[in-house]
Amino acid sequence: MKKTFYILALAFLGFASCNDGDPFNGQGMRPSLPGVSEAEIVGVQEAKYEPRFSELYLYWKPVAEELKASFLGTEVTFVTHSGKPLTTNIMRDKNFPQGYERIAVATKDISSVIYRSIWRNEKGEQIFSDYCKLKDLGLDIKNVNIGPDETFTTMHMPEWKETNEHVGTPASDLYYQVVGNPPYSYYEESLKILCGAMWFNENDPYRQLVEMDCWFKKTNDPGIVAYVTGSGNTTIICIGQEAVEGLIGKPISEARAEIDGVCYHELTHTMQVNNLNAADEFNKQCFVEGGADASRLICGGFSEAQRLARAKIAVAKKEDQTENPKQAPHPWLEAYDPSGFFIAWLRRYDGDFWRKFNYSSQLITSGWTFEAAVKLIFADNTTVAADIAAENCKNDILRGLWRVYKKDVESETVSE
């Protein structure tokens, strides 16, 4: 049975593509478990790269029907977004069958990627295939805009409307310079990009909007840059006139980056499931507002300098606070960028983390918490288990991961 598959794999990959033993010598990389070279490697059918999200997708060649149940997952070694080598195992999980046919790897360095397949043998033990360096496969890896080009090409679009209370003013002119007039195709494209980041494909429970009214109005509150609201079947996205007025005179690239970023955040709210059953208000805010900033970051709505400056502020906070009951008890539960950037960072362990995070709202139908979502998504991830154990947080997964995050952020510098 295995023999057949081995021959097939060789036919596709050729001998040269796969290396025996440990290819990490001298590279500071480590396999998560001692290498066992007796199982076959699952071949890569196709690889695609999403430059906006800095995510690589490896689509597997078909695995013979009788072997499918034994194909447990993939161990992948690569350089993370912060430039450090990491080995993680991304397991095939019946909770997330959308991820069966491929894995996503959060990296900017495709040439760093090495993987091996994880199987279950007759005794029920995990065994590993030989390693394969992606760059040795000679694949033609194309850049794709995953949402608009691949996963959300035919997504349901609302009927569009527009309400602009400031037509003809300099702020309105700047708004239109960025979003177009009317702004509908801008919003359609942004929604597809965003859904490509948030969800696996159109079968996922993104929200099918009936009518969307794009407002350009004053928010009459200096603290509110933009918002999403609704009335009956109409969803309203309001970009605040005051915020755009504040961008007049700045370089157009800067104004564009800010408006794009604000739109990604707000549009995330229009696509978030509305049936989240959260355990408490902090976890709800982490999902809703942390999630919107995670989306904004992943879609490129914050510069690297902005990301790092905010992340450094977040990780400098103390782990526990009980003085103010209105404030989140831990920084990882704090709404907006503290939890949001942490969520985006968790893609290092599984490039589909953000997609699985959103989908977790369908699997944890009562009392959703960030912790329950992370436990579900990383249930079989030995790297996560080892990382939190090294932080003495075996039974406190978010605290443990936050400490790893803190070290990673503190080690980063950005020249921009």
Ligand SMILES: [Zn+2]
């Ligand atoms: Zn928001």
